[in-house]
Amino acid sequence: MKERGIPFFGAKDIINGRLSFSNVRYITNEKFNELNGGKLLDNDIVCLLRGYVGKVARFNKTQNCDTGFICAQMLIIRLIYKNMINYIEYCFNTPYIKSNIKQRTTGTAVRQLPAKDLGKILFPIPPINEQDRIIKKIDKILSLMKTAE
Numbered sequence: 001m002k003e004r005g006i007p008f009f010g011a012k013d014i015i016n017g018r019l020s021f022s023n024v025r026y027i028t029n030e031k032f033n034e035l036n037g038g039k040l041l042d043n044d045i046v047c048l049l050r051g052y053v054g055k056v057a058r059f060n061k062t063q064n065c066d067t068g069f070i071c072a073q074m075l076i077i078r079l080i081y082k083n084m085i086n087y088i089e090y091c092f093n094t095p096y097i098k099s100n101i102k103q104r105t106t107g108t109a110v111r112q113l114p115a116k117d118l119g120k121i122l123f124p125i126p127p128i129n130e131q132d133r134i135i136k137k138i139d140k141i142l143s144l145m146k147t148a149e
Helices: 030-032 082-094 095-104 128-148
Strands: 004-010 025-028 043-047 055-059 075-076
Touching: 004 030, 030 075, 043 082, 055 082, 082 095
Parallel strands: none
Antiparallel strands: 004 025, 043 055, 043 075
């Protein structure tokens, strides 16, 4: 691994729902170009498939970095409709989705979720205006909780 280049994200880099650059490792541009899958675009959601199964983070490009690469224990979820990103992020933290992920998780020593099984989970997708209303309500509640602390 290098100290500069393309960020190579692992499970430890998922912090507070985002991919953190704090302690990230790097691969060379040449290595990145040789690889096929695992290349991040802005607003991709990454889901852990091993260990802390179902833990998710969003990749946001920065001024210095517009892509990254993920390790094999992660899966990229790239939405066709980018305006649904906040709603889908919130869905991953609901008891309904967490329960569905848990039901499909296998292994005792190392918990894992086959990528094809993640694709079988049905997400409740209301119309976009209802998604926006839900997001605003959740954000308001979270804001009130923070001010109460």
